[in-house]
Amino acid sequence: MMHKLTRRILATRLNQLIFGAKLDVRESWEKTPADYKKMVDFLNWFDRTNSVEEAVERGRIDWSYRFASGRFYANVEKNTALEIGFGAGRLLMHAARDFKTAIRVDIHANYPMSEAFLASQGVNNARLLKRDELALLPDNSVEFVYSFIVFQHFDGLDEVEFYLNHISRLLAPQGIAQIYYGKRNADGIEVTTADRFKLRDCSLFIAPETMREIVSSRFELMDYRDNLARDAVANTGESVQAMVAFRNRLA
């Protein structure tokens, strides 16, 4: 039987092809998760999985290989972490074991399912925020900001600017941000418009050099990777993402 998510992707695509319907990038990320009542369907929307156990394991692998083994992670003070675009929480559940508090921000309309998922994994030190509630967090209060398979789903560069502004304000003096973003294999920036956007596909692609310029214009660039393995364990394939790590310039 065809999977629920595959059916949904095909239906929206047909709607676009036959009726010329537009699919708003941000709205699709906001609204779709509210339709998922079964935990595995909910998890599968954010990162393909056939079971809760598989989602937890894939989260463990991404957390350990993409973040916890990073050059700066060991020395980061483990008070507060902030995840941008936490989805269900498959990465955050691992961050919550290392940090006293794990704050998460997203735009989707099914936070109760994420609460249920994290509770089922024994997480009780996570704080949930909507995008615009980031403004409630005090300055210099976060030691580690991270994001994985999220910036590539933004609907434009303004959203990158929005989060970079908050990161700048929120990072503690020695705090580190590590952000994965959608890589463009040509110069500059490319945004997928609503008439071409396919549900769940990437919509924002940034050339690594451009991303480094954007970051370096206001932060100290600490590390970057333009070429990443798709399969972090086997170290094979090519990821559609690149990575930058940075901190506020020391006074």
Ligand SMILES: C[S@@+](CC[C@H](N)C(=O)[O-])C[C@H]1O[C@@H](n2cnc3c(N)ncnc32)[C@H](O)[C@@H]1O
């Ligand atoms: C592919 S999922 C990845 C979720 C999670 N990072 C993970 O690895 O499981 C993309 C996530 O980005 C979120 N997202 C999309 N646009 C966003 C925005 N403007 N601000 C915050 N989160 C956003 C979506 O709601 C979704 O949770």
